[in-house]
Amino acid sequence: MTEMEEGRGFEHPLGTYIQLDLRHLGAKKILERLPGIRSICIDFIGIDPVKEPIPIMPSQHYSMGGIDVNEKGASKIEGFYAAGECACVSVHGANRLGGNSLLDTIVFGKLAAKDIENNLAKTKLKPKEKPLQKLIVKVENKINRLAQSGGERPYKLAADLGAIMSEKVGVFRTKKELVQALDEVIKIKKRYKNVSISSTDKHMNYELHNALELEYMLEVAHTIVLGALLREESRGAHFRRDFTTRNDKKWLKHTIAKMGKKGEPLISYKEVKITNYQPMERKY
Ligand SMILES: Cc1cc2nc3c(=O)[nH]c(=O)nc-3n(C[C@H](O)[C@H](O)[C@H](O)COP(=O)(O)OP(=O)(O)OC[C@H]3O[C@@H](n4cnc5c(N)ncnc54)[C@H](O)[C@@H]3O)c2cc1C
Structure with missing residues (x-):
């Protein structure tokens, strides 16, 4: 990141990049230890790292945090479960270790499925037709509103959102950048109210899919920016250049976000339950 910020990156239509030189390892080691990486480079960009x-x-490859669930995947809303990357069972802390996504999907996916199975017969929840019908009408109205002409295209807003999140809400953050990002995200949320798609056809309509998904992306982005702005310390993948150290006294707590009446995130905090292992700094 710093290399790019200091102007030592190379420009490309897809963004600024730097070069990772593995040639000093030699062909034998690269072929033995990194054959997968080598073949990705050859197949996708025609470059042989040898x-x-x-x-x-830099790119995002995991979202720390997610839907607040217990170890059985159950959320606070009765009958509502989450497992996988979208869930936060809270085993990863502020920085997931390599390979541990398997834990989310395989272990906690199975535990969630078992709990659903065990509780299904006991649950008082019955499928209610009315709320479901209401929801269908709501989504239909939303789709019809998206068909209005003359508004901005969703891909433009998604690109602007991506650029802001990459530039100002990457691993390294400052109050100044986060305040700017918050302002920009709120502006895009306003622009979203006037977004237009070319067809409401529901079959293989990626523009419609993207437009609907964009609304959720904006909500998540708003939550991430606000949570990061308020957390005045550095922890895991959240590195504040203006608060460079971890501050357990003030910040050993989970950030919880609920949606306010106007769709804005309302932030509160929850205590961290520590059992066998004390949290420690990750060192390489
Ligand atoms: C580049 C990269 C490298 C990674 N490397 C590793 C690694 O080495 N080791 C590791 O452990 N993890 C790695 N991860 C993370 C890991 O791949 C993910 O955490 C894991 O695949 C998430 O699985 P999931 O099933 O929870 O979610 P996903 O695989 O994201 O599946 C969610 C599905 O839900 C669908 N969906 C979304 N919204 C809706 C909706 N409204 N209605 C219906 N369907 C919907 C999506 O289309 C998708 O198919 C990597 C991730 C990336 C991006």
């Missing part, structure tokens, strides 16, 4: 440096740029 002979050339690899162009790289």
Whole structure:
């Protein structure tokens, strides 16, 4: 990141990148230890890391946090479960270790499925037709509103949102950048009210799919920015350049976001339950 910020990146239509040079490892080691990485480079960009440096740029590959659930995948809303990356069972802390997504999907997916099975017969919840019908009408109205002409296209807003989140809400953050990002995200949320799609056809209509998804992306982005702005410390993948150390006294707590009446995130905090292992700094 710093290399790019300091102007040592290379420009490309897809974004600024730097080069990762593995040539010093030699062909034997690369072929033995990194055959997968090598074949991705050859297949996707026609570059052989044995002979050339690899162009790289920062990208998100996991979302820490998610829907607040217990170890059985159950949320606070009766009958509503979440498992996988969208859920936060809270085993990863502020930085998921490599490979641990398997835990989310395989272990907690299974535990959630078992709990659903065990509780299904006991549950007092009955499928209610009325709320479901109401929801269908709500979504239909939303789709019809998206068909209005003359508004901005969803891909433009998604691109603007992506650029802001990458530039100002990456691993390294400052209050100044986060305040700017918050302002920009709120502006895009306003622009979203006037977004237009070219067809409401429900079959393979990616523009419609993207437009609907964008609303959720904006809600999540708003929550991430606000949570990061308020958390004045550095922890895991959240590195505040203006608060560079971890502050357990003030910040050993979970950030909880609920949706306010106007669709805005309302932030509160929850205590961290520590059992066998004390949280420690991750060192390499
Ligand atoms: C580049 C990259 C590298 C990674 N490397 C590793 C690694 O080495 N080790 C590791 O453990 N993890 C890794 N991860 C993370 C891991 O891949 C993910 O955490 C994991 O695949 C998430 O699985 P999931 O089933 O929870 O979610 P997903 O695989 O994201 O599945 C969610 C599904 O829900 C669908 N969906 C979304 N919204 C709706 C909706 N409204 N209605 C219906 N369907 C919907 C989506 O289309 C998708 O198919 C990596 C991730 C990335 C991006």
